[in-house]
Amino acid sequence: MSGEDRFVRRLLSEIPGSPRILVGPGDDAAILDGFPGPWAISTDALVEGVDFLPEHPPEAVGRRAMAVNLSDLAAVGARPEFFLLTVGFPPERGEPFPLAVARGALSRATPAGAGLAGGDLSRSPVAFVSIVVGGRLEGRALRRSGARAGDLLFLSGFPGRAAAGLRLASRNRSRGDAPGLSDADRAELLAAYLDPEPRLDLGRALAREGWATAAIDVSDGLGIDAGRLAEASGLRAVLEADRLPIGAALASFAQRAALDARELALSGGDDYELLFAVAPELEPQIPNTGPGDVPLTRVGRLEEGRGAVLRSAEGDREIGALGYDHLGGAP
Amino acid sequence: MSGEDRFVRRLLSEIPGSPRILVGPGDDAAILDGFPGPWAISTDALVEGVDFLPEHPPEAVGRRAMAVNLSDLAAVGARPEFFLLTVGFPPERGEPFPLAVARGALSRATPAGAGLAGGDLSRSPVAFVSIVVGGRLEGRALRRSGARAGDLLFLSGFPGRAAAGLRLASRNRSRGDAPGLSDADRAELLAAYLDPEPRLDLGRALAREGWATAAIDVSDGLGIDAGRLAEASGLRAVLEADRLPIGAALASFAQRAALDARELALSGGDDYELLFAVAPELEPQIPNTGPGDVPLTRVGRLEEGRGAVLRSAEGDREIGALGYDHLGGAP
Numbered sequence: 283m284s285g286e287d288r289f290v291r292r293l294l295s296e297i298p299g300s301p302r303i304l305v306g307p308g309d310d311a312a313i314l315d316g317f318p319g320p321w322a323i324s325t326d327a328l329v330e331g332v333d334f335l336p337e338h339p340p341e342a343v344g345r346r347a348m349a350v351n352l353s354d355l356a357a358v359g360a361r362p363e364f365f366l367l368t369v370g371f372p373p374e375r376g377e378p379f380p381l382a383v384a385r386g387a388l389s390r391a392t393p394a395g396a397g398l399a400g401g402d403l404s405r406s407p408v409a410f411v412s413i414v415v416g417g418r419l420e421g422r423a424l425r426r427s428g429a430r431a432g433d434l435l436f437l438s439g440f441p442g443r444a445a446a447g448l449r450l451a452s453r454n455r456s457r458g459d460a461p462g463l464s465d466a467d468r469a470e471l472l473a474a475y476l477d478p479e480p481r482l483d484l485g486r487a488l489a490r491e492g493w494a495t496a497a498i499d500v501s502d503g504l505g506i507d508a509g510r511l512a513e514a515s516g517l518r519a520v521l522e523a524d525r526l527p528i529g530a531a532l533a534s535f536a537q538r539a540a541l542d543a544r545e546l547a548l549s550g551g552d553d554y555e556l557l558f559a560v561a562p563e564l565e566p567q568i569p570n571t572g573p574g575d576v577p578l579t580r581v582g583r584l585e586e587g588r589g590a591v592l593r594s595a596e597g598d599r600e601i602g603a604l605g606y607d608h609l610g611g612a613p
Numbered sequence: 614m615s616g617e618d619r620f621v622r623r624l625l626s627e628i629p630g631s632p633r634i635l636v637g638p639g640d641d642a643a644i645l646d647g648f649p650g651p652w653a654i655s656t657d658a659l660v661e662g663v664d665f666l667p668e669h670p671p672e673a674v675g676r677r678a679m680a681v682n683l684s685d686l687a688a689v690g691a692r693p694e695f696f697l698l699t700v701g702f703p704p705e706r707g708e709p710f711p712l713a714v715a716r717g718a719l720s721r722a723t724p725a726g727a728g729l730a731g732g733d734l735s736r737s738p739v740a741f742v743s744i745v746v747g748g749r750l751e752g753r754a755l756r757r758s759g760a761r762a763g764d765l766l767f768l769s770g771f772p773g774r775a776a777a778g779l780r781l782a783s784r785n786r787s788r789g790d791a792p793g794l795s796d797a798d799r800a801e802l803l804a805a806y807l808d809p810e811p812r813l814d815l816g817r818a819l820a821r822e823g824w825a826t827a828a829i830d831v832s833d834g835l836g837i838d839a840g841r842l843a844e845a846s847g848l849r850a851v852l853e854a855d856r857l858p859i860g861a862a863l864a865s866f867a868q869r870a871a872l873d874a875r876e877l878a879l880s881g882g883d884d885y886e887l888l889f890a891v892a893p894e895l896e897p898q899i900p901n902t903g904p905g906d907v908p909l910t911r912v913g914r915l916e917e918g919r920g921a922v923l924r925s926a927e928g929d930r931e932i933g934a935l936g937y938d939h940l941g942g943a944p
Contacts, residue, residue, distance in 0.1 A: 287841065304651060305756065309845070310688035310830055311655035313754045316648050320635060323730060324642035325697045325745065329737040357641035366656045368743050399654060402743075406660040412699050412733075412743045414656065423644045425636065499641055510618065514640070 286403050289377055293384055293398070300397025302363050312399035314364060320419045321363075324354035327412035335451065336409075340379050342476055344386025347411040350501065352394055352480035353554040357499035359424045359489025360417035362396035362482065367413055370406030383411055391415075394482055421489045426514035429496035429559035435519060435582040438481050438555040438572060440474075440529035441504045442543060445550025447475025449539070460538035467531035478554040483573030488558055493568060497558035502551040503605015508582075509590035511557060512602075518587030521548075521601065523594035527579040548592065549604040559584055617734050620708055624715055624729070631728025633694050643730035645695060651750045652694075655685035658743035666782065667740075671710050673807055674742060675717025681832065682746040683725055683811035684885040688830035690755045690820025691748035693727035693813065698744055701737030714742055722746075725813055752820045757845035760827035760890035766850060766913040769812050769886040769903060771805075771860035772835045773874060776881025778806025780870070791869035798862035809885040814904030819889055824899060828889035833882040834936015839913075840921035842888060843933075849918030852879075852932065854925035858910040879923065880935040890915055 290308045299306070305313035328334055328347045348365070355362050367387055369380040380403055388398065396415060450460070450472055460468075481499070488494040498511045504521070512519035528543045536543035555576075560568055565580070572578050582593070590602035621639045630637070636644035659665055659678045679696070686693050698718055700711040711734055719729065727746060781791070781803055791799075812830070819825040829842045835852070843850035859874045867874035891899055896911070903909050913924070921933040 287844075305754065309757050310685045310828075311653040311691065311754075313651050313653055313689065313750070316650050316652050316749075318649055319647050320644050321647050322642040322644055323695075323697065323745075323747075325699055325731060325733050325743075327699045327701060327733050327735045327743065329701055329735050331738060332736045354641045358644065360642065364654075366654065366745060368656055368658045370658060370660055370741060400656060402656050402658050404658045404660050404741075405663045406739060406741065407662060408737060408739045410701060410735075410737065410741065412656075412658065414654075414697060414745050416654075418647075419644070423636065423642075426640050497641075513618075 285377065289380065289403060293381065297388055297398055298392065300364065303397045303399050307398060307400045314399060317418065320423060321416060322355055322358045322360035322419060322423060323414065323416040324351060325412065325414040326351050326354065327410055330409040340382035341386035343411060344383035345390050346476060346478065347413050348387040348390035349478050349480045349554065351413045351415040352390060352482060353499040353501065355415055355417045356480050356482045356485035357424060357497050357556060359421065359485045360419050361486060362391070362394045362415055362417040364399040365391055365396045365413055365415045366399055367401035370404045370410045372407060372409065373405050387413065420486065424485065424489050424494055424497040426496055426498050426511045429511065429515035429517060429584050431517055431584055431586045433495055433559040433561055433584045434565055434580055435521065435557060435584065436560055436568060436578050437527065437557050437581045438484055438576045438578055439553065440527050440532060441500060441553045441555055442532050442547030442550045443471050443474035443529060444478060444552035445546045446532055446535045447471040447473070448552065451475060460535045463535055463538050467534050470531040471535055475552055478552065480554055481556045481576060484556055484576060487573055493560055493564055494558040495561055497556055500553050500555045500557055503549045505548045505590055505601035505604025507605065508557060509602030511559065512584060512590055513588065515584065517584040519582065519590040520585055521582040521590070521592050523592050525579065525581045527577065548601055551606045616708060620711060620734060624712065628719055628729055629723065631695065634728050634730050638729060638731045645730060648749065651754060652747060653686055653689045653691035653750060653754060654745065654747040655682060656743065656745040657682050657685065658741055661740040671713035672717035675714035676721050677807060677809065678742040678744050679718040679721035680809050680811050680885065682744045683721060683813060684830045684832065686746055686748045687811045687813045687816035688755060688828050688887060690752065690816045691750050692817060693722070693725045693746055693748040695730040696722055696727045696744055696746045697730055698732035701735045701741045703738060703740065704736050718744065751817065755816065755820050755825055755828040757827055757829050757842045760842065760846035760848060760915050762848055762915055762917045764826050764890040764892055764915045765896055765911055766852065766888060766915065767891055767899060767909050768858065768888050768912045769815055769907045769909055770884065771858050771863060772831060772884045772886055773863050773878030773881045774802050774805035774860060775809060775883035776877045777863055777866045778802040778804070779883065782806060791866045794866055794869050798865050801862040802866055806883055809883065811885055812887045812907060815887055815907060818904055824891055824895055825889040826892055828887055831884050831886045831888055834880045836879045836921055836932035836935025838936065839888060840933030842890070843915060843921050844919065846915065848915040850913065850921040851916055852913040852923050854923050856910065856912045858908065879932055882937045
């Protein structure tokens with residue numbers, strides 16, 4: 283039996299089946315049971331040294347990679363049903379590496395309802411994890427487009443915590459040193475980066491209740507992703523500086539690291555919160571906290587125009603480029 | 614607009630839409646129109662330096678990566694409908710790199726009926742291409758399991774040509790030097806490696822006509838993949854040495870390179886031919902050439918037992934480990 287066949291055998295012995303997956307890993311293709319109506323599929327890859335650090339345990343990498351992917355399903359309001367997992371890794375790390383990545387991915391996927399349908403293992407000089415998730419839509423899909431001028435912008439959770447966590451997790455501590463930060467704050471910020479919570483229940487509620495006219499998950503930065511939602515809707519996003527929700531842990535970190543908490547909130551990616559547009563007449567229906575007790579904050583509105591700005595007493599400031607550009611450095 | 618957004622915009626302007634894809638690239642997830650009944654999904658990743666060489670043009674890499682993936686749909690008898698494309702690449706190569714990969718992938722996907730639904734771009738120190746393909750089954754899926762003792766084994770095309778082509782394409786010419794090889798033979802062998810033809814029409818015919826009891830695409834080597842089909846079916850695969858189809862170009866290459874053509878045919882992967890089992894009473898129905906004029910050769914049979922052997926006048930020889938093990942070197 284080849285190493286790859288042995289790997290599949292070992293993994294399959296650990297995981298529950300899924301009614302939608304008729305033939306799972308181990309054949310040339312997975313066979314799934316279809317259904318009429320719309321469904322969603324998305325993919326995200328994480329690369330060692332770029333999206334995660336070599337010192338991160340592979341189980342945590344797999345868990346985070348799955349959360350990142352599930353967040354895309356959350357953003358369209360889909361219910362996860364299956365996933366495929368591809369792991370590239372240097373052969374000297376051995377089979378325990380992809381097995382740990384898979385276990386981490388399953389620790390997020392199984393509670394969310396997604397079963398392992400298939401994947402691929404490959405030797406690679408640099409480790410990477412590429413995941414595909416698919417899920418069913420119970421109503422109309424949330425899209426980035428669809429918002430109207432005058433719609434209000436809401437945000438879940440506290441942006442910027444993951445950016446602080448990344449600095450704390452980085453080997454290059456000169457970027458993230460925050461002397462005197464409490465253990466609890468440190469743990470909260472690290473968890474925001476290492477183990478983000480995909481807002482699946484919130485996304486499904488937004489789609490099901492018809493609350494949102496548009497939505498996006500904040501993966502690359504609040505500024506850049508607000509700009510994306512605005513552009514897809516043909517509008518301008520206006521975030522109000524004094525409405526940005528800054529959590530206590532981020533505020534404490536920023537003060538001790540001599541950084542600006544608001545800048546971390548605007549430019550930091552990796553939080554995987556949902557930014558969504560709500561027609562003004564529906565505002566009274568939006569609860570202060572969504573499913574899972576995640577706070578929902580009105581952070582601004584959409585206007586005629588283009589781009590994304592932060593509005594304060596000093597005027598408007600362009601923020602549509604604040605965040606992580608995956609092709610940064612490319613011409 | 615970020616580099617990734619610009620990339621999606623540019624690519625979308627070049628490609629046809631697909632009726633099954635309701636929302637394509639550019640949102641958080643693709644939205645597809647579902648249907649009742651079974652469908653297939655599969656994924657394969659290619660890594661630079663492992664599965665392709667740095668000197669290969671990115672368009673050829675994308676085209677080959679798509680063929681490799683479509684071959685998995687061929688092996689289960691599915692009709693391609695959509696794909697997702699992930700490209701990791703060093704930023705100094707710039708946007709032209711993933712764009713060329715995407716164009717190459719589309720050159721295979723579009724004629725096969727698969728539309729671009731989504732994907733991901735990532736910076737990476739090492740280039741890689743990860744593709745997911747999905748397709749509809751018009752009948753029962755072909756699987757590796759399902760063959761019965763006494764079933765005959767058929768093979769499409771001429772295995773080993775891609776292994777010869779890889780040697781010719783390799784920078785390390787000491788492995789592949791074949792002095793005096795004709796230009797036509799060289800071109801045929803290089804094409805077999807660089808631009809394999811997924812046997813989609815054959816796979817669909819096998820499923821539709823009910824000819825095959827089991828099937829696999831020969832991606833890692835005829836020996837190892839015959840062993841996989843046999844193991845999934847709980848049987849032993851017996852290939853007959855004097856029935857192996859050795860093409861003229863491979864024979865000429867092997868002679869000039871002082872290699873054994875039959876060994877290349879048994880251990881070489883990357884041909885993406887289909888190996889399939891046929892109940893003996895259906896043998897008269899199997900044509901000599903399948904769709905696209907690909908020759909179909911009876912190469913052996915399945916017996917009670919385990920593993921895969923090559924049978925000749927000298928007896929049986931184990932061949933179930935002949936081929937490429939993706940986890941080779943792993944404990």
